Amino acid sequence: MAFLDLNDVRKSFMQATAVEMFNLKVERGEFVSFLGPSGCGKTTTLRMIAGFETPTSGQIMIDNTDITFKPPNQRPVGMVFQSYALFPNMKVADNIGFGLKIAKKSKDEIASRVEEMLALIHMREFAHRYPYQLSGGQQQRVALARALAVQPQVLLLDEPLSALDAKIRVQLRQEIRAIQRKLGITTIYVTHDQEEALSLSDRIVVMSAGRIEQIGTPFEIYNFPQTPFVASFVGTLNALEAEVRDASTGRIAVDGQEIMMAQPLSGAVTGQKITVALRPESISLNGDASGANHLQGQVEAITFLGSIVRIQVRLERHLFFFDSFNNPHLSLPQIGQMVTVRFPHEACLWLSAPQSEPAGD
Amino acid sequence: MCVVPAIVLVFGMLRIYSRPPLALTESDTGTDFLLIAGYVTLSLPYMYRAVDTGLRAMDVRTLTEAAQSLGAGWPTILLRVIIPNLRVALLSGAFLTFTTVIGEFTFATFLARPAFGPYMGLLGQTRAYEPAALAIISLILTWASVGLIQVVGRGAPRQGQLAGAR
Ligand SMILES: Nc1ncnc2c1ncn2[C@@H]1O[C@H](COP(=O)(O)OP(=O)(O)OP(=O)(O)O)[C@@H](O)[C@H]1O
Ligand SMILES: [Mg+2]
Numbered sequence: 121m122a123f124l125d126l127n128d129v130r131k132s133f134m135q136a137t138a139v140e141m142f143n144l145k146v147e148r149g150e151f152v153s154f155l156g157p158s159g160c161g162k163t164t165t166l167r168m169i170a171g172f173e174t175p176t177s178g179q180i181m182i183d184n185t186d187i188t189f190k191p192p193n194q195r196p197v198g199m200v201f202q203s204y205a206l207f208p209n210m211k212v213a214d215n216i217g218f219g220l221k222i223a224k225k226s227k228d229e230i231a232s233r234v235e236e237m238l239a240l241i242h243m244r245e246f247a248h249r250y251p252y253q254l255s256g257g258q259q260q261r262v263a264l265a266r267a268l269a270v271q272p273q274v275l276l277l278d279e280p281l282s283a284l285d286a287k288i289r290v291q292l293r294q295e296i297r298a299i300q301r302k303l304g305i306t307t308i309y310v311t312h313d314q315e316e317a318l319s320l321s322d323r324i325v326v327m328s329a330g331r332i333e334q335i336g337t338p339f340e341i342y343n344f345p346q347t348p349f350v351a352s353f354v355g356t357l358n359a360l361e362a363e364v365r366d367a368s369t370g371r372i373a374v375d376g377q378e379i380m381m382a383q384p385l386s387g388a389v390t391g392q393k394i395t396v397a398l399r400p401e402s403i404s405l406n407g408d409a410s411g412a413n414h415l416q417g418q419v420e421a422i423t424f425l426g427s428i429v430r431i432q433v434r435l436e437r438h439l440f441f442f443d444s445f446n447n448p449h450l451s452l453p454q455i456g457q458m459v460t461v462r463f464p465h466e467a468c469l470w471l472s473a474p475q476s477e478p479a480g481d
Numbered sequence: 482m483c484v485v486p487a488i489v490l491v492f493g494m495l496r497i498y499s500r501p502p503l504a505l506t507e508s509d510t511g512t513d514f515l516l517i518a519g520y521v522t523l524s525l526p527y528m529y530r531a532v533d534t535g536l537r538a539m540d541v542r543t544l545t546e547a548a549q550s551l552g553a554g555w556p557t558i559l560l561r562v563i564i565p566n567l568r569v570a571l572l573s574g575a576f577l578t579f580t581t582v583i584g585e586f587t588f589a590t591f592l593a594r595p596a597f598g599p600y601m602g603l604l605g606q607t608r609a610y611e612p613a614a615l616a617i618i619s620l621i622l623t624w625a626s627v628g629l630i631q632v633v634g635r636g637a638p639r640q641g642q643l644a645g646a647r
Contacts, residue, residue: 170546171550172546191549192546192549192550193551193552193554194552195550197550199547199550203540203543205543205544207544207547207562207566208539208566209565209566209568218548218553218561222553222557263547266547266551267550267551270552
């Protein structure tokens with residue numbers, strides 16, 4: 121049986137349902153992210169695991185013990201908050217030792233454990249500072265150490281990095297992952313940042329409007345999205361309207377230009393309008409021509425983004441963009457120039473329902 | 482600050498508590514109790530203000546949750562987390578109360594307690610120089626407690642950086 125097990129968990133506030141039919145099994149030592157847009161119920165689910173909310177129905181188990189109705193202070197769970205939530209009246213060492221003191225550990229034991237945790241977060245020399253004397257990144261590391269000091273069985277993090285600036289965010293997320301690996305602690309990480317989820321997780325739970333859309337490894341989530349929502353929320357993509365020409369072979373047409381899908385379009389009929397998605401990184405200007413799709417269009421804009429260059433191409437009606445890796449020898453097309461782009465068949469994803477919203481950021 | 486003027490309050494008290502079943506004014510202790518009750522009413526807004534500001538300055542909910550997830554129960558959270566962080570607010574509320582109450586005249590006079598206010602009034606009617614000395618003493622006392630608020634506020638870890646600002 122799984123180490124952390126959420127069974128048909130549901131939570132509603134008054135009339136509104138925040139989380140519905142949440143089923144998740146997390147193995148011991150696994151790093152799982154909850155990813156989804158604002159208001160989709162990530163925090164609510166996390167808070168139910170921590171015990172700050174009680175599920176309306178369903179069951180939560182940790183290591184075969186039902187904890188659904190246990191108060192938060194009796195759960196083997198550590199929590200890290202977006203706002204750090206360090207105790208302002210206590211020095212760093214006392215913050216880290218707080219949980220141990222409550223567990224009535226001996227003075228020596230507390231001191232050595234605090235020392236150990238300070239070493240883990242590389243903050244030995246900050247033991248005698250107050251939280252307000254630390255930077256945001258340092259405060260969050262202390263908060264992590266404080267949560268880990270009592271050796272919880274499950275670590276919960278609710279957008280721990282979103283109050284920090286971009287550079288620290290990347291650095292600290294690697295550090296969190298390294299510490300998690302070292303201790304082998306089962307971890308749930310809430311984020312609305314897909315890059316964070318993709319780079320950190322063993323598995324990602326993509327949520328939307330209180331429901332799980334898909335659970336899978338970052339590789340599966342990114343390359344094989346199972347719902348239109350996942351396809352459009354994870355990664356950036358071009359959503360194009362197409363007409364089915366031959367459902368059995370997967371032949372479709374975008375603005376009159378025919379392309380092939382990797383799979384037959386089961387359930388679609390000839391002439392039906394469908395929406396397909398194209399990942400910008402799988403399109404190229406000079407790719408291998410054999411057996412691939414190609415589309416012809418006019419370059420409309422070229423945006424320099426540092427490591428990549430984003431090129432916008434207009435078909436008859438549709439607009440799509442693709443990315444080229446930047447290098448000093450890159451020869452870019454001119455704006456207004458006609459170009460032919462290529463992409464493999466499997467770069468084309470069928471989004472069954474037409475997308476009302478454009479591609480993510 | 483008080484919605485009901487002190488004079489109204491004290492007459493109300495006298496009317497109710499000078500006859501059975503609760504004849505508190507019969508004894509000194511009873512009257513002391515009435516005086517304290519009156520002063521509590523008088524200083525409640527100040528105290529409320531101070532504590533309210535203190536609570537707003539910290540994220541009580543998240544701090545409570547953090548402490549809970551570390552295994553703390555309610556008594557521990559209150560004693561080790563909330564109250565220490567309210568220290569400055571509580572003390573400044575207390576000093577404000579002290580400065581209001583020390584010069585209070587109405588309650589003390591009508592309840593006939595030998596408090597500082599009536600004492601000053603009495604001396605003013607009968608002596609020549611002592612009232613001046615008393616006035617200076619009360620001024621010093623008041624200023625000393627205002628000063629103490631500043632000192633205590635400076636000692637708090639959170640306001641450390643703002644010590645220079647007034
Ligand atoms: N205490 C509450 N009372 C009523 N509704 C609530 C409460 N807490 C959350 N909700 C509602 O439940 C839904 C899910 O909220 P939740 O905080 O879990 O979202 P989230 O996924 O964490 O979003 P974000 O990324 O913005 O933090 C929201 O629609 C929210 O309005
Ligand atoms: Mg949230």
